[in-house]
Amino acid sequence: MSEPPVDGRAGRAREPADVLIVGAGAAGAVLAKELAEAGLTVVVLEAGPHWVPERDFASDEKYASQLYWTDPRVTGGADPIELGANVTGRGVGGSTVHFSMVALRMWESDFRVHSTDGIADDWPISYADLEPFYDGVERELGISGPMRWPWGPRRGPHPYREHPLNSVAQLFARGCDALGIGWAPAPLATISAPKDDRPPCVYRGFCVYGCSTNAKSSTLVTYIPKAVRAGAEIRAGCMATRVNLGPDGMARSVTYRRTLADGTRVDEEQAAGLVILSCYSIETPRLLFNSAGTGSPDGLLNSSGLVGRGLMVHPSAAVFGRFPELVYQYKAPPTLALTQDFYETDLSRGYARGFTIEPIGPLPIAFARAAQAGLGLWGSELREFMLDYDHYAGWGIVGECLPSDANTVTLDPDERDADDLPVAHVTFAWGENDRALQAAGVARCREIADAAGAEVTWMADDTAHLMGACRMGSDPTTSVVDRWCRSWDVPNLFVCDGSVFVTSGGVNPSLTIQAIAARTAHYIVAKAGNGSPRDWSRDGTGGPR
Amino acid sequence: MSRPSAERLRIPKGGGTPATPYPDFDVAAPDKWALDWDEKTRRVVRQRVEEVPRYRFFSIDEARTMEAICARILPQDDRPPAERVPLAPWIDERLYDGAGDGYRYEDMPGDREAYRLALRGCDESASQLHGQAFAVLGPASQDEVLGRVAVGEAPGDAWAHLPAIRFFKELVGEIVATYYAHPTAWAEIGFSGPASPRGHIRLDLDRHDPWEATERRPHSSVDIVRRALERKHQDDDGAHASGGPTR
Numbered sequence A: 001m002s003e004p005p006v007d008g009r010a011g012r013a014r015e016p017a018d019v020l021i022v023g024a025g026a027a028g029a030v031l032a033k034e035l036a037e038a039g040l041t042v043v044v045l046e047a048g049p050h051w052v053p054e055r056d057f058a059s060d061e062k063y064a065s066q067l068y069w070t071d072p073r074v075t076g077g078a079d080p081i082e083l084g085a086n087v088t089g090r091g092v093g094g095s096t097v098h099f100s101m102v103a104l105r106m107w108e109s110d111f112r113v114h115s116t117d118g119i120a121d122d123w124p125i126s127y128a129d130l131e132p133f134y135d136g137v138e139r140e141l142g143i144s145g146p147m148r149w150p151w152g153p154r155r156g157p158h159p160y161r162e163h164p165l166n167s168v169a170q171l172f173a174r175g176c177d178a179l180g181i182g183w184a185p186a187p188l189a190t191i192s193a194p195k196d197d198r199p200p201c202v203y204r205g206f207c208v209y210g211c212s213t214n215a216k217s218s219t220l221v222t223y224i225p226k227a228v229r230a231g232a233e234i235r236a237g238c239m240a241t242r243v244n245l246g247p248d249g250m251a252r253s254v255t256y257r258r259t260l261a262d263g264t265r266v267d268e269e270q271a272a273g274l275v276i277l278s279c280y281s282i283e284t285p286r287l288l289f290n291s292a293g294t295g296s297p298d299g300l301l302n303s304s305g306l307v308g309r310g311l312m313v314h315p316s317a318a319v320f321g322r323f324p325e326l327v328y329q330y331k332a333p334p335t336l337a338l339t340q341d342f343y344e345t346d347l348s349r350g351y352a353r354g355f356t357i358e359p360i361g362p363l364p365i366a367f368a369r370a371a372q373a374g375l376g377l378w379g380s381e382l383r384e385f386m387l388d389y390d391h392y393a394g395w396g397i398v399g400e401c402l403p404s405d406a407n408t409v410t411l412d413p414d415e416r417d418a419d420d421l422p423v424a425h426v427t428f429a430w431g432e433n434d435r436a437l438q439a440a441g442v443a444r445c446r447e448i449a450d451a452a453g454a455e456v457t458w459m460a461d462d463t464a465h466l467m468g469a470c471r472m473g474s475d476p477t478t479s480v481v482d483r484w485c486r487s488w489d490v491p492n493l494f495v496c497d498g499s500v501f502v503t504s505g506g507v508n509p510s511l512t513i514q515a516i517a518a519r520t521a522h523y524i525v526a527k528a529g530n531g532s533p534r535d536w537s538r539d540g541t542g543g544p545r
Numbered sequence B: 001m002s003r004p005s006a007e008r009l010r011i012p013k014g015g016g017t018p019a020t021p022y023p024d025f026d027v028a029a030p031d032k033w034a035l036d037w038d039e040k041t042r043r044v045v046r047q048r049v050e051e052v053p054r055y056r057f058f059s060i061d062e063a064r065t066m067e068a069i070c071a072r073i074l075p076q077d078d079r080p081p082a083e084r085v086p087l088a089p090w091i092d093e094r095l096y097d098g099a100g101d102g103y104r105y106e107d108m109p110g111d112r113e114a115y116r117l118a119l120r121g122c123d124e125s126a127s128q129l130h131g132q133a134f135a136v137l138g139p140a141s142q143d144e145v146l147g148r149v150a151v152g153e154a155p156g157d158a159w160a161h162l163p164a165i166r167f168f169k170e171l172v173g174e175i176v177a178t179y180y181a182h183p184t185a186w187a188e189i190g191f192s193g194p195a196s197p198r199g200h201i202r203l204d205l206d207r208h209d210p211w212e213a214t215e216r217r218p219h220s221s222v223d224i225v226r227r228a229l230e231r232k233h234q235d236d237d238g239a240h241a242s243g244g245p246t247r
């Protein structure tokens, strides 16, 4: 384990920062770079370690567990979500260190689901609001993808050329072609040519276990180094435990527990003019609940009662097919092609909204577990089945999940973590539409596998990507933050991460999370003026809205 | 600290199993060891292969039952005992360390308690069904007990305190994750291993790099899958008619 940099100041009071960001993941890293480059003093608290990919990442499925959020959480409800590796990372770079790099934009209709489909809610922002920030993030990450994107809003070429199709993507394309389904090479956050000091992808396929090649454009190796160069301080090994308000009701500081090199933990406090929480859909609500106080007995920012509500997760069941050819499914990034032919509502299908279909390429442990879950295999049958690993290819959906206030993050009444803080309790159940949509998605996946020549197919349930639980909106009674991610309740406290999602879309969320973060940074810089800190108390207009 | 790069790992070719399609594949062959195993990965996997932990969490009896369970969930009768991939000691170590995977189902106790209950449950089921402790039953009777645990129909008081179906999934998941983390298992299924720093060049269907596994004997899982699907359909009949996400 790499240790957080020791700066000899442990336990001592520090200068107040202009901006304090909690969480150095997809969103936190973007905020840190943009704000530091604009001249603000920025401190970032990150619970996990600060990795050096070439030194710290082994190419190993099991060892990668060090990258995941493995502190205890409780999961329940009618359809409990599998947490841990499947949903959250821990360490500088956050979940982007082990995510699978698919870099898609949401569509125009994703921001207007209520207007277009009469269900869920509209976002307080539109695709057009995010478009310039999508462009900027794609350039910064060096997204590799096709010249022309056949679906959704019209847009120009990706900054880096697309990667070649691996065998799984070739089978996927073969199946799609046979059925007249459109497909395209997948836009990916791994570079196809050198960028800065990073070499291009060498198609090892260990992407979701940390890329020791350093081709993968996690925020750990893109935004974070730039933030540091611009003067941001990344304080790793520092778990925020409480946001403190001053007598004026403004956020004053954050208390955090720092793990020292020898393993002992000390409590420290960092004051700041502006505080941004970027801990993602479980830990952000948890931190807000753990910060309850006089004036906010039900948790900070919770005057609407919506903190922790509206948690979403993408249904992402997959279909695997056995092919006569040798596939060697472990090679290269798992998703090198995809289709969005079934993305928006088509009422003839009997459900609202839709899904993306993406090839996957599980390594042995993940594949064996899929076979266990999907086929109920164990014993000699499982071991014999696994001898056929190199003949399988699979693809799964990223399907829209409609928001429900009954799907929640709360504090568990009994269980506490090693620091004696109440842990998060996640409660989740699918809705009718979610089920119908997933069944249709699985049927499509199976048709594509059959058309590609699969001898037999089977399905494994899965979920992916958390979204929501502190949603944005234009009304303080029905949302936690406004359209700039600024909270309604505490004017100098922002929530900016995947938790602000209003609806889930049918795409992997990180590019949208990062575009939202870039837009929030832009707002803060404009409001702060010439790099100088300023008064964040709510001033009627709330700044350049 | 020893110098991990000094000597390469010796992995039985093709995992040593008679059925493997890749009998001559060695994931740590000299060329691969030099180009596909970076220092960090060598250290991590060498430790896994050579430093099998001793039991510290399970009692002697519990360890014996756990080993018997592992031997049925992931049988390795085709290998001499010394060449079998150790499974139960790693579960013991995880439980001793109190390491988790980041979540607990609300209807399940913590992992330590769950494993203790389950081991007791397997013995209770074994003695009610066959009048003996689980570890001393024959393989067929052991499979019968485990098969009942898998569907939540195992007799015994312990199972009243532990959702058996959920636990069985977790148990198989952990055993499988331990087995397929071992280079012996990689070789037997034709997985090329770490691939760092070299990576792969031939990505096309039906093509492979010279340093990847070459299939020598045809093997197909189609029959296993068809059988499993038939069993599943029988179990599922009526259960989730919507065909949507299940738990």
Ligand SMILES: Cc1cc2nc3c(=O)[nH]c(=O)nc-3n(C[C@H](O)[C@H](O)[C@H](O)COP(=O)(O)OP(=O)(O)OC[C@H]3O[C@@H](n4cnc5c(N)ncnc54)[C@H](O)[C@@H]3O)c2cc1C
Residues within 6 Å of the ligand: A022, A023, A024, A025, A026, A027, A028, A045, A046, A047, A048, A085, A086, A087, A088, A089, A090, A091, A092, A093, A094, A095, A096, A098, A099, A100, A101, A102, A103, A104, A208, A238, A239, A240, A241, A278, A279, A280, A281, A283, A284, A287, A465, A466, A496, A497, A498, A499, A508, A509, A510, A511, A513
């Ligand atoms: C296996 C996997 C595959 C994925 N694949 C894709 C993909 O292909 N494409 C895509 O777009 N998305 C993908 N995602 C989703 C994507 O990674 C997340 O949606 C995104 O990273 C969330 O961004 P975030 O900034 O909200 O949170 P994160 O990136 O998770 O960052 C949150 C950070 O906050 C830290 N933190 C939390 N609490 C505290 C605290 N109290 N104090 C200090 N620090 C704290 C955490 O340690 C973490 O580093 C994947 C996710 C996973 C798990």
Ligand code: SF4
Residues within 6 Å of the ligand: A190, A200, A201, A202, A203, A204, A205, A206, A207, A208, A210, A211, A212, A213, A214, A215, A216, A332, A333
């Ligand atoms: S396939 Fe590319 S992105 Fe994935 S781990 Fe290898 S080098 Fe990194």
